[in-house]
Amino acid sequence: xxxxxxxxxxxxxxxxxxxxxxxxxxxxxxxxxxxxxxxxxxxxxxxxxxxxxxxxxxxxxxxxxxxxxxxxxxxxxxxxxxxxxxxxxxxxxxxxxxxxxxxxxxxxxxxxxxxxxxxxxxxxxxxxxxxxxxxxxxxxxxxxxxxxxxxxxxxxxxxxxxxxxxxxxxxxxxxxxxxxxxxxxxxxxxxxxxxxxxxxxxxxxxxxxxxxxxxxxxxxxxxxxxxxxxxxxxxxxxxxxxxxxxxxxxxxxxxxxxxxxxxxxxxxxxxxxxxxxxxxxxxxxxxxxxxxxxxxxxx
Amino acid sequence: xxxxxxxxxxxxxxxxxxxxxxxxxxxxxxxxxxxxxxxxxxxxxxxxxxxxxxxxxxxxxxxxxxxxxxxxxxxxxxxxxxxxxxxxxxxxxxxxxxxxxxxxxxxxxxxxxxxxxxxxxxxxxxxxxxxxxxxxxxxxxxxxxxxxxxxxxxxxxxxxxxxxxxxxxxxxxxxxxxxxxxxxxxxxxxxxxxxxxxxxxxxxxxxxxxxxxxxxxxxxxxxxxxxxxxxxxxxxxxxxxxxxxxxxxxxxxxxxxxxxxxxxxxxxxxxxxxxxxxxxxxxxxxxxxxxxxxxxxxxxxxxxxxxxxxxxxxxxxxxxxxxxxxxxxxxxx
Numbered sequence: 312x313x314x315x316x317x318x319x320x321x322x323x324x325x326x327x328x329x330x331x332x333x334x335x336x337x338x339x340x341x342x343x344x345x346x347x348x349x350x351x352x353x354x355x356x357x358x359x360x361x362x363x364x365x366x367x368x369x370x371x372x373x374x375x376x377x378x379x380x381x382x383x384x385x386x387x388x389x390x391x392x393x394x395x396x397x398x399x400x401x402x403x404x405x406x407x408x409x410x411x412x413x414x415x416x417x418x419x420x421x422x423x424x425x426x427x428x429x430x431x432x433x434x435x436x437x438x439x440x441x442x443x444x445x446x447x448x449x450x451x452x453x454x455x456x457x458x459x460x461x462x463x464x465x466x467x468x469x470x471x472x473x474x475x476x477x478x479x480x481x482x483x484x485x486x487x488x489x490x491x492x493x494x495x496x497x498x499x500x501x502x503x504x505x506x507x508x509x510x511x512x513x514x515x516x517x518x519x520x521x522x523x524x525x526x527x528x529x530x531x532x533x534x535x536x537x538x539x540x541x542x543x544x545x546x547x548x549x550x551x552x553x554x555x556x557x558x559x560x561x562x563x564x565x566x567x568x569x570x571x572x573x574x575x576x577x578x579x580x581x582x583x584x585x586x587x588x589x590x591x592x593x594x595x596x597x598x599x600x601x602x603x604x605x606x607x608x609x610x
Numbered sequence: 611x612x613x614x615x616x617x618x619x620x621x622x623x624x625x626x627x628x629x630x631x632x633x634x635x636x637x638x639x640x641x642x643x644x645x646x647x648x649x650x651x652x653x654x655x656x657x658x659x660x661x662x663x664x665x666x667x668x669x670x671x672x673x674x675x676x677x678x679x680x681x682x683x684x685x686x687x688x689x690x691x692x693x694x695x696x697x698x699x700x701x702x703x704x705x706x707x708x709x710x711x712x713x714x715x716x717x718x719x720x721x722x723x724x725x726x727x728x729x730x731x732x733x734x735x736x737x738x739x740x741x742x743x744x745x746x747x748x749x750x751x752x753x754x755x756x757x758x759x760x761x762x763x764x765x766x767x768x769x770x771x772x773x774x775x776x777x778x779x780x781x782x783x784x785x786x787x788x789x790x791x792x793x794x795x796x797x798x799x800x801x802x803x804x805x806x807x808x809x810x811x812x813x814x815x816x817x818x819x820x821x822x823x824x825x826x827x828x829x830x831x832x833x834x835x836x837x838x839x840x841x842x843x844x845x846x847x848x849x850x851x852x853x854x855x856x857x858x859x860x861x862x863x864x865x866x867x868x869x870x871x872x873x874x875x876x877x878x879x880x881x882x883x884x885x886x887x888x889x890x891x892x893x894x895x896x897x898x899x900x901x902x903x904x905x906x907x908x909x910x911x912x913x914x915x916x917x918x919x920x921x922x923x924x925x926x927x928x929x930x931x932x933x934x935x936x937x938x939x940x941x942x943x
Contacts, residue, residue: 327732328739334729335746341805342749344771345761359769426642435639438929442922449859449918451866453887454907455654457894458661461683462653481649513638542754544869545887549895559756563873566760574764581757592752593745600817603810607855607929608817 345585349373349578356574372579377401401580404561411472411557412540415479420533422480423487424495424525428517430488431495432503441488445605448485456549463550470554478546483536489605490535490598494528495521531598534591541588558584663687665694665904670897687901694905703881704906707889708913714800714885715864721804722860723853726811734819744816751809759873762802763789789874792882799870799883806870807863811856818852819845851928858921865914886910 314322348356350368429435436444459478460469468474498521506516522529547557562584565577592599600608669687698704729747733740750758765772766788776784788798822845830840846853868887871877877884877892884892890910894903 324737327737330732331729331743334725335743337805338746338750340771341758341761341765342753344765345757348764357767357769359774361769361771361774363771422642422645426646429635429639429642433635433638435635435642438926442926445922446915446918449862449921450911450914451862451887453866453868453890454911454914455657456891457900457903457907458657458664459653461660461664461900462657477649477653481646481654484646513634538752542756544754544756544873559754559869562756562760566873572763577760578764581754581761584754585752585757588754589749589752592748596745596748599748599751600813603859604814604817604852604855605925605929607851607925607932608814608821 342585345578345581348574349582351575351578353575356572372575376576376579377583400556401558401561401583404556404558405583407472407551407555408541408558411475411479411555412537414472415476415483415540416533416536418476419480419483419487419536420491420529423484424491424529424532425517427488427492428495428521431492432500444485444488447481448483452482452545456545460549469550470552472555474550475547475555475557478550479540479543482546483539486539486602487532487536490532490602491525491529493601493606494525494532497528498524528598531595532602534595535598535602538588538592661904661907664901665908666691668694668901670899670901690901694901698902698905698909703884704889704909706881707884707886710796710884711865711886714796714803714867715861717797717800718803718807718864718867719857719861721800722808722811723856725804725808726813726856727815727853729808729812730815730819734816747812748809750806751813753806755806755869756873758802758806759870762798762805762870763874766798790879792880795875795879795882796885799867799874802870803864803867807860811860814852814856815849818849822848851925851932854924854928858925862914862918862921865917 347364349372350370351362351365352367352369352371355362355365355367426436430441463469463474466474468477502520502524503516506520511519542559543557544559544563547560548563551557551560558580562577562580565573565580664687666689667684667687668690669683733743753761764770768785768787772788773784773786776786787794789795826844826848827840830844835843866887867885868891871883871885871888872891875883877888890903890906893899893906
């Protein structure tokens with residue numbers, strides 16, 4: 312017995328919702344668990360059966376991690392409080408992360424987009440060179456860590472914002488060039504020609520004619536690269552020791568502690584690290600594919 | 611594409627105006643490229659030269675003793691020629707790390723791709739709720755990898771929710787070890803990585819499917835081809851560049867995966883999660899053996915450079931065919 316066309320469509324629709332909802336649960340669960348754990352009091356972190364939504368929800372984790380307000384417990388958690396108090400400087404880490412990612416992203420997008428303009432309009436880099444640029448991104452950064460830290464110690468750049476900014480500039484530039492080029496390619500050339508005929512200089516043409524037209528594209532590029540730098544871990548772990556600690560490195564200090572796991576605190580910090588990225592990422596969700604696809608996806 | 615790569619107001623060749631124009635473009639080019647090249651020259655190049663030096667002169671941070679200045683590194687290093695290279699090439703643990711990384715990257719790439727492509731196929735035509743699903747599905751990509759590592763640990767913990775859910779489903783108390791058991795540790799990390807990066811394959815395949823021209827599919831339909839044949843013989847060939855892109859980028863990124871493997875297990879239990887990045891990191895920063903780390907890094911650099919260059923060659927070839935296809939089509943704006 313074969314189904315009619317409309318029956319088949321219904322069956323497919325049901326199947327689609329079924330599969331998509333299962334995946335949605337898989338995707339949402341870890342995020343839910345992180346948020347839920349961040350509100351749990353100490354005794355529920357390791358409880359069996361696990362607590363899904365705490366009935367004793369508390370802000371204590373957030374207060375301890377972000378506001379340094381400790382509760383003075385008398386049992387073994389007391390030891391824990393001294394540990395979290397002495398080691399963690401989340402606001403400083405947040406400041407460092409924000410500073411490093413905003414500075415390096417601004418520089419990258421600034422140079423990347425002007426370079427992309429040159430490539431798009433004057434072909435100042437051949438297609439072969441454009442692909443060579445990708446090498447910077449594709450070779451794993453691990454092969455660099457030993458020599459770069461020795462070289463940085465010679466230059467006095469270890470544990471400095473400048474040091475990280477320069478490396479992030481180099482490793483994200485390929486994305487900036489490719490992504491902003493894909494936006495610039497879409498701007499019709501007639502406007503520039505008109506400006507040129509009217510005698511405007513090149514910089515002025517770029518600044519007053521082209522940039523306004525690709526503004527939203529550049530914002531998307533900026534936010535895209537901000538996501539990459541904000542969550543970078545390896546270079547930050549290696550080149551920042553005590554002075555310049557970024558948020559991901561700060562988080563990993565909890566894990567390295569000998570005092571045992573402090574899930575609630577970790578979760579409270581994790582939420583703080585992740586939230587800005589999710590907001591930013593959802594703002595540019597339409598452009599994410601373009602950022603990753605190096606001109607391979609047409610629309 | 612190439613024909614209108616330069617602005618059409620290009621003056622006649624050989625004229626004075628054209629020469630100053632070409633000069634202007636050259637000046638513009640170098641002005642933009644200089645900061646980039648300067649950084650390459652002063653940051654990356656010296657690092658690679660140093661790496662070369664230390665791969666022939668044995669040196670560990672311990673050798674420098676209390677004197678930690680830069681020059682002391684050179685005084686404390688000692689010529690060993692190709693010894694370290696020979697060591698590395700006969701280092702079994704290094705060989706296993708390479709195999710482990712290749713397996714890990716292959717598994718993750720295939721996993722992400724199958725899941726991402728399947729979801730994209732189910733979702734690329736509009737339906738009620740599409741936007742909401744899309745927003746949820748890209749969330750893992752927007753979560754910081756190190757956060758995923760630690761959240762993963764909370765979930766995979768022996769008294770954690772995953773064992774609880776499995777217990778409820780099987781009606782027995784499940785106490786599986788997902789992380790601290792040699793046989794499964796790397797698989798668990800791979801699953802976290804797949805969770806993290808399936809959205810990447812998903813958005814690329816979504817964009818690819820959305821950009822497919824309609825005409826070939828309609829033509830195939832009129833000719834009486836069924837959906838299966840249209841998929842394999844029309845859609846998949848047209849999607850080839852995008853598929854290659856999704857596979858290649860994912861493979862390269864997972865070869866370099868570090869936050870989850872290191873953040874959770876530091877190569878353990880035993881050496882079950884000692885992937886290439888972890889093994890290099892351990893040698894250079896746990897054992898402070900800069901020289902051996904340098905040799906390993908160089909070997910991996912050569913290997914990855916070969917992989918990356920063939921990847922780039924492939925991508926370029928695909929992009930050329932894509933450009934050709936779109937340029938031959940009349941512009942629709």
